[in-house]
Amino acid sequence: MFFDYTKVFVKAGDGGDGCVAFRREKYVPFGGPSGGDGGRGGRVILRAGEALRTLADFHTKKHFRAGRGGHGEGSRCHGKNGDDLVLPVPLGTVVRDATTGELLADLTEDGQEAVVARPGRGGRGNARFATATEKAPRFAEKGEPGEERWLELELKLLADVGLIGLPNAGKSTILSRVSAARPKIADYPFTTLEPCLGVVRVAEGESFSLADLPGLIKGAHAGAGLGQKFLRHIERTRVLIHVLDTAGSGGQDPAEAFFAVNRELALYSPELGKRPQVVAANKMDLPDSRFNLDRLQAALAGHELFPVSAVTGEGLNRLMFRVAELLRELPSPEPLPVEAPVTGDEPLRVGREDGMFVVRGKAVERRVAMTDLANEEAVKRLKRYFMRSGVEDALRAAGVKPGETVRIGQDLFEYRPDDKTGADVWGE
Ligand SMILES: Nc1nc2c(ncn2[C@@H]2O[C@H](COP(=O)(O)OP(=O)(O)OP(=O)(O)O)[C@@H](O)[C@H]2O)c(=O)[nH]1
Ligand SMILES: [Mg+2]
Structure with missing residues (x-):
């Protein structure tokens, strides 16, 4: 998992x-x-x-x-x-x-x-x-x-580049050829069940990270297959390598596969749909691929297409150099903007819950929690705070009557107006 x-x-x-x-x-x-x-x-x-x-x-x-x-x-x-x-x-x-x-x-x-x-x-x-x-x-x-x-x-994985495509297109095989990563490879769809990261070294001191994802199928944006669960891991990539089975094994036309996967991407996130892509026309070692290539190139006119074979290694270096070049040109991704923590105090709120009055507010709750209610002097101080800070007024405005229970934070108080001083005082 x-x-x-x-x-x-x-x-x-x-x-x-x-x-x-x-x-x-x-x-x-x-x-x-x-x-x-x-x-x-x-x-x-x-x-x-x-x-x-x-x-x-x-x-x-x-x-x-x-x-x-x-x-x-x-x-x-x-x-x-x-x-x-x-x-x-x-x-x-x-x-x-x-x-x-x-x-x-x-x-x-x-x-x-x-x-x-x-x-x-x-x-x-x-x-x-x-x-x-x-x-x-x-x-x-x-x-x-x-x-x-x-x-x-x-x-959300931090990968520079993501490999996308239908199941069985050869994404994991490509990753295994260009990096030290050893993803599972097999001739059936959904071999890859979770993202796998590899590092591609293109030159001395220059490398990028490449993420292999489970294959995408039609309906992936709506939860079909495994793809959608993992799409969040390519949200932070800067370039996508779109892998196609150029031989069209399993009767899937490579051009159709390309547009279907891109539709899923755009439906999941319009932003991902616009992410720069290079196409890896894979499995060029197979005879059907030679036959399909011209048609594929015509159908994908305007896209950068690299004929490659993950099995023979043909074309992979050129593809990786081009990706490295694109990465150099593209801006580094920004971390998500973190909202500044809310400072200052929220206004006091008085409400009724379970038949008692409840006073809410960070400052007053903290004040009560920090008061030793078993200590008379400390309680007196707290009462003065209630007067000064408006707790008393807020409660009176809410209609509290003598003898009623008031909860503040974890503590319960009885509201007790004091006749002698004419002021309202509090007791536990
Ligand atoms: N002939 C040939 N076969 C390839 C090539 N690349 C991959 N394959 C084969 O295609 C099958 C699927 O390869 P994977 O790399 O597992 O494909 P995947 O895109 O990772 O598939 P999922 O993980 O299921 O999405 C395997 O049997 C590979 O050996 C290639 O360039 N030429
Ligand atoms: Mg795979």
Whole structure:
């Protein structure tokens, strides 16, 4: 099996919790706050490399988590950062957020990396919350949860040139003649079941990669045969070699074969239909080919046609030199344009789910997750944040009544207006 598509779950490490501690010194009856910050969590990173050829590794294991940050300690000791998790992927891996479809990375270079899950930052220790009025804060932040998401990984091979044509045309035989690749070759259609890459050396220091694909048949764009499943692997090629069985074995007229395959290509992707092509009129060692060649050349007038024989090797050098020449003239392919990550905060949203009010918004959810709800001082601070940031107003506008339950992130609150101060306050 050729694994070129999968979904995986990644979670960056949570930040470590901040620490509540106070300095203890001889002769100092009550030292200042000295709790250190938690360390940040580990990142999840995808790294492209030549060691892997497919996404097969991700079919057995699908969940990946980076290390969490260490907790802060007394004496303002910072927790240690969580370990990053680096996942190797093959060159040509396209990474999307599986939920939103957002393109996160197109890893086309050896060693190229993409951070696919942002780590949580460490919670601040109580030393950081000391102010002129509050000299001895007895609370600290909890670590921020690391980002988690499902990713869609799709491999699109990075080949300079693709071999296309009907099954049995001789594509694999050509690849085996011009490169060190050893694809399976046999006298029946659909011998090649998955793409195969080879490297063609045309001169000292000049080479290109050549991909052999399963044969295309009529209806391939709509899923007939094996071809369509693999067409994505020629999307990034710059030149196509269209291989024909010039002898017309099996009663297939070579010119008709040529137009049928091109129709399938264009139906799959108009862009692929316009990709520069050179025609390899193959099997020229067979007598029928000599007989058909003139007619084929006439039918394909305007196309660059090279009579070749993959069996005798005739014409293959000329064909490969011409392809190398075309590659020199054509611009290098651009990696897919990655959308800039969305920064800034989304507006607050209040809705009703399962009979309770739900407040959504990255900032408020993070704030709640980082609050130690067992700590009275920390909860007071959170209440002030609710007032200031408009959570309170948004809820009131949505019609929340005293005693009703409000969920923010993972936590539940009871909405409790406080009569004494006249202001609305919150309790767990
Ligand atoms: N006489 C002759 N036979 C050839 C030539 N090229 C390929 N063949 C034969 O044609 C048959 C099919 O060759 P393959 O290279 O497997 O064809 P393919 O296009 O890769 O076919 P699929 O993988 O099924 O799409 C094999 O029996 C080859 O030996 C050639 O130049 N001359
Ligand atoms: Mg083949």
